[in-house]
Amino acid sequence: MKDKILIRIIVVIVVIFFAQLSMSQEKRMLTVKEAIDLSIKNSKQLKASKARIDAAVAQVKEAEDNRLPNFNVSGSYLRLSNANIDLKTQSNNSSGGSGNTNPKISQALYGIANLSYPIYAGGRIKYGIESAKYLEEAAKLDADNDKESVILNTMNAYANLYKAGVTIDVVRESLASSRQRDTAFSRLEQNGLLARNDLLKTALQTSNIELSLLDAENNWRLANINMNLMLGLPENTELIIDTTTFQQDNSIKNIDEYEQLAIQNRKDVQALSFRKKAAGTAIKSAKTEGYPTVALTGGYIAAYVPNFITITNAINAGIGVQYNLASLWKTNTKLQQAKAREQELQANEEQLNDVIRLQVNQDYQNYLLSQKKIEVYQKALQQAAENFRITKNKYNNSLVTVTELLDADVALVQAKLNLSVSKADAIQAYNKLLYTTGLLNRSE
Numbered sequence: 221m222k223d224k225i226l227i228r229i230i231v232v233i234v235v236i237f238f239a240q241l242s243m244s245q246e247k248r249m250l251t252v253k254e255a256i257d258l259s260i261k262n263s264k265q266l267k268a269s270k271a272r273i274d275a276a277v278a279q280v281k282e283a284e285d286n287r288l289p290n291f292n293v294s295g296s297y298l299r300l301s302n303a304n305i306d307l308k309t310q311s312n313n314s315s316g317g318s319g320n321t322n323p324k325i326s327q328a329l330y331g332i333a334n335l336s337y338p339i340y341a342g343g344r345i346k347y348g349i350e351s352a353k354y355l356e357e358a359a360k361l362d363a364d365n366d367k368e369s370v371i372l373n374t375m376n377a378y379a380n381l382y383k384a385g386v387t388i389d390v391v392r393e394s395l396a397s398s399r400q401r402d403t404a405f406s407r408l409e410q411n412g413l414l415a416r417n418d419l420l421k422t423a424l425q426t427s428n429i430e431l432s433l434l435d436a437e438n439n440w441r442l443a444n445i446n447m448n449l450m451l452g453l454p455e456n457t458e459l460i461i462d463t464t465t466f467q468q469d470n471s472i473k474n475i476d477e478y479e480q481l482a483i484q485n486r487k488d489v490q491a492l493s494f495r496k497k498a499a500g501t502a503i504k505s506a507k508t509e510g511y512p513t514v515a516l517t518g519g520y521i522a523a524y525v526p527n528f529i530t531i532t533n534a535i536n537a538g539i540g541v542q543y544n545l546a547s548l549w550k551t552n553t554k555l556q557q558a559k560a561r562e563q564e565l566q567a568n569e570e571q572l573n574d575v576i577r578l579q580v581n582q583d584y585q586n587y588l589l590s591q592k593k594i595e596v597y598q599k600a601l602q603q604a605a606e607n608f609r610i611t612k613n614k615y616n617n618s619l620v621t622v623t624e625l626l627d628a629d630v631a632l633v634q635a636k637l638n639l640s641v642s643k644a645d646a647i648q649a650y651n652k653l654l655y656t657t658g659l660l661n662r663s664e
Contacts, residue, residue, distance in 0.1 A: 247458045252378050252465050255451060259374040262452030266370060269363035276352070276359035283352040286345045287338065295331035323527040330523035330531075336540065342511025347501050354498035358491040364661070365487035372655045377447050379644045382461045384440035386640040391433045394633045398426040418622040425626050466643050470650045475584050478657050482576045485658030489576070492569050499562040506555035512543035576656070583653040590646035597639040604628075604635035 260266060338345065405422050408414035448455050472478075483489060521534040611628040614620040654660040 246454070246456060247460060248453070249460045249462070250378075250451075251462045252375065255378050255447070256371050256374050258451035258453070259370055260367060262450075263370045265366055266363065269359075269366045273356070273359045273363055276356040280349065280352040280356050283345070283348040286341075286348060289335055289337040291336075292334045293331070294333075296329070298328040300326050300328065325525055325528050328523070328525045330521070333520040335518040337516040338513065339516060339539075340512075340514040342508035342513065344505055344508050344513075347505035347508070351498045351501040351505065354494045354501065358494040358498070361487045361491035361494065365491065368487065368655055368658070368661045371660055372651060374450060375651045376648055377443070377450055378461065379466070379648050381440070381443045381447050381459060382463065382466055383641050383644050384436065384443045385461060386644070387436045387637060388433065388440055390633060390636045390640065391429060391436050394629070395426070395429045395433055398422070398429050398629070402426055421622055421626060425629075466647050468647060470647075472584075472587065472650075472653070475581065478580050478584060478653070479577055481659060482580050482657040483573065485662070486576060487658060489569075489572060489658075492565065492572060496562065496565045496569065499558060499565050502558040503555065503562060506552060506558045509544075509552055509554060510547045512541055515540050515542075579656045580653075583649065583656045587646070587649040587653050590642065590649040593642045594639070594646055597635065597642050601632075601635040601639050604632040608632045 402419075402422050405414055405419050409416060409419045444457075444459055445455050447453075447459055448457050453459075473481075516537075517540040518537040519535070521531060521536075523529065523531040523534075608628040608631070611620055611625055615622065615625045651660060
């Protein structure tokens with residue numbers, strides 16, 4: 221009996237182990253296009269942007285509803301305590317002192333319905349709708365700008381994952397070579413052909429490479445988790461990057477073209493332009509405060525006071541005019557606020573244009589620098605490979621020490637890393653330039 225229970229426990233443990241192993245080994249091939257699509261679909265930032273657009277659309281609808289008629293209904297039931305009713309009617313005056321027959325009133329009931337349809341409001345309704353529509357367009361452009369930001373962040377995360385993976389590959393290759401060297405040197409040391417100290421130096425370098433590999437693998441895991449969170453994937457998904465993405469050779473325009481493209485295509489510039497239009501409309505709306513409002517009006521009144529009066533079918537209709545005479549001498553603070561807001565947006569626009577020009581120049585120069593770095597790193601890799609070959613030959617002929625051989629090996633590994641990472645850096649610099657000029661989403 222005990223053996224059966226033990227067997228069952230072992231089976232359960234084995235099943236759980238293999239289930240966890242299969243989950244931890246879940247892999248997924250991911251292209252940059254798929255990464256962008258998933259990040260857009262699952263972005264919390266874009267969901268918040270969508271909510272702001274919905275709010276702006278609702279504000280437009282609210283402004284348009286001001287053109288519709290207003291209809292109010294009210295009613296009351298009143299209890300009266302010892303109400304004194306003295307009717308000054310002609311019949312009472314001619315009674316010549318006869319007894320009063322004033323009714324005893326203890327309650328009253330009435331209802332009122334009013335309908336008002338605006339005919340003229342000095343342009344308040346028109347300008348309110350116009351301003352709300354401008355702000356709606358600005359909210360949509362803000363969302364487009366947020367979308368480009370999400371795309372850039374996804375591309376950067378994709379590149380960081382690639383760089384982490386490349387680092388692991390180069391370090392693993394270096395570690396395999398170092399372990400082979402350790403094995404060969406160990407044989408030489410055992411045969412008395414190598415000093416013990418030289419063997420320890422190579423073993424120490426192998427240990428350092430192992431530590432570098434641990435750091436590289438940890439960085440890759442963090443980059444992989446970050447990417448999964450951005451894309452809405454399970455955290456334990458192992459992403460396989462398409463390395464051909466980082467073998468592109470992009471051609472660029474001159475700096476003046478990029479500056480013009482940025483002014484034309486940047487969503488934040490366009491959004492600010494719509495906010496300026498909304499501010500201009502707000503100025504027009506504020507000026508209408510001194511105009512009267514005209515509306516068609518209609519109403520219905522019904523009342524019932526027991527022992528006194530009953531009113532039904534009291535229907536009224538007409539035209540109502542309202543004008544605030546105080547606007548003739550009161551300072552129109554709304555107009556002042558609207559003008560100040562327009563001036564602020566104008567200053568913001570000028571400031572944004574300067575910032576854009578600076579950003580374009582910085583990103584343009586950074587991309588040119590990344591291209592030059594690739595050329596330098598390619599030459600450096602060739603030089604490091606040749607230096608390692610020569611140093612190794614000299615070491616085999618006992619012309620250099622093991623320390624110089626190890627230094628040459630480290631320089632070669634670093635040159636490989638620099639070249640691989642620089643290609644990803646160049647892609648990131650190019651994407652940043654496209655983002656600054658408002659062309660990133662369009663290029664996708």
